[in-house]
Amino acid sequence: MVTRAASRPAELRRHNLSLLLTQIHTHGVLSRVELGQMSGLNRSTVGGLVSELCLLGLVSENVPMGSERVGRPSHLVGPRPDGPYAVAVEVDADHVISAAVRLGGEVAARIDHNLAASAIDPDTVADLIARDLAPLAAAMPPGAWPIGVGVSIPGTVRRTDGTIDQAPNLNWRDEPFASRLAVRLEDQLPVHLGNDADLGALAEQLRGAARSSGNLLYLSGKIGVGGGLVVDGRQLAGSGGFAGEIGHMVLDPAGPPCHCGSAGCLESFVGDAALLRFAGRTGTPGRASLATLMADARDGDQPALDGIRTAARWLGLGIANVVNLLNPEIVIAGGSFADILELARPEIEQELDRHAMTAARSMVELRVPDLGSDSSLLGAAELSFQALLQDPVAASSARQVAG
Ligand SMILES: [Zn+2]
Known part of the structure; x- marks a missing residue:
């Protein structure tokens, strides 16, 4: 009974942290009042949860300057520029793009490689992605931290293990690319793969034309x-x-x-x-x-x-x-x-x-x-954000262990 009573408020708190962080990720900077309206949580609960998200290094808040209105201005809460970022990758038949994407879906840095079709083999592409991590990190503010690598693939990706069944225009078949890339990254970051059009649909539905x-x-x-x-x-x-x-x-x-x-x-x-x-x-x-x-x-x-x-x-x-x-x-x-x-x-x-x-x-x-040519790239970033959005505490703790 004691364990149950202790765990329930903790579970509820994690659920509510996830709820607020997801709203900020989807809509960008929001006032505490808006967060309350969207979540149905009261003012003091929202205040406590925002403080915890700040302590976890995920969001920052500020009071807008120059407000002449009567009454207390509502604090604005948004993703921290030096907070977590997803490494998003788009692999295609003639190019590879690697990018650092912040919470909120902003592309903060990108590296674009044009490749000859003959150079698109799994080892070369995995090496390229692994090499891009350091320059992407260098382009981010000090303290920003990667949470995972999401890769958009122009082919069919097996749900169970991230194996590429067939990517006709890359000439890849039965390619265990997720594990190949994870080995290159020495298992330091989780790797997720998705089909390029599925990821385009995901991103456009989240914050684009649909x-x-x-x-x-x-x-x-x-x-x-x-x-x-x-x-x-x-x-x-x-x-x-x-x-x-x-x-x-x-x-x-x-x-x-x-x-x-x-x-x-x-x-x-x-x-x-x-x-x-x-x-x-x-x-x-x-x-x-x-x-x-x-x-x-x-x-x-x-x-x-x-x-x-x-x-x-x-x-x-x-x-x-x-x-x-x-x-x-x-x-x-x-x-x-x-x-x-x-x-x-x-x-x-x-x-x-x-x-x-x-x-x-x-x-x-x-x-x-609405997202121009970045739909699939931003969808790939979403694959990496999922774990953080579902449980902000666990994902941030994992970072402290890794660091
Ligand atoms: Zn065909």
Whole structure:
């Protein structure tokens, strides 16, 4: 009985610390009054919990200066600049980005590596990420501390052990990348992997273009094409974590061969290589060639525009299939699809009108990401923040032990 009585207030306190820290992480700087309104906790409880979060080194608070209003101004509480940060990594077929992301989702430092496709092997990428930790730490204020490494992968990630089942455009199969990277980091930091489009959906739902939506599709258009789905408020994972591979939805079995081994997949009509092909270009698919293509289209280059419009019609057809299947409220066009949506929205909408069922079609809205090209990177950071947000005390104590 004694243990039970002692533990219950402690459990409640941990729950409430988690609640407040999650609100600050999601919304940024908040006043104590706002924290009280959002959490339903009274003024003195909020004050005590904020003090504890300050002592843990997670948040700081200040009283706004220059307030002429009558009465006591409410203290403002926000993430500490020298507090915890997540190391977020985006791995793709032609680049690796490492970043330090603060509580609140601010990218505080980043390192961007352009890589030749031949250099994207698991050992090289793991070494690169391990080497980036020191310069990222050096770019942060003294005292800031990393809480984990989250990695966005353009492929299917096995939920049980973080093994990459298949990343067609990296040529990785059955790759135990989470453990490979953990060895490089000498197990000093927890490592989490996620599918790039799933992470894009996560970040855009948390603080981007799909806030408060429980039914969304995030589309990632790059060399490979991915889909992240939230259905009825839950991320759709499937029995092994492999759901959402919209890029490999077959639109024409007689179509071009796809990296996945099939043919005529959506990716073979709307991926970077297809965009260049439709525009009559021969360059290497990737960030640089796509940026040039989009810039030329904006300048009125007709073959570039025609190519983008052709891809837009295929994209609309692919989205129509998902609209019929899952009735999403918001479809976010990420990566090169944001440019396609801007330059050829009518072509996409027309295919939706033609192929999606009327009721579901009327409910869906196409949007560009609020987080620009950082959706997947910020989603990767969320993988690392989860443990800290769930139990701020335990995660901060772990840091003291490690330090
Ligand atoms: Zn495919």
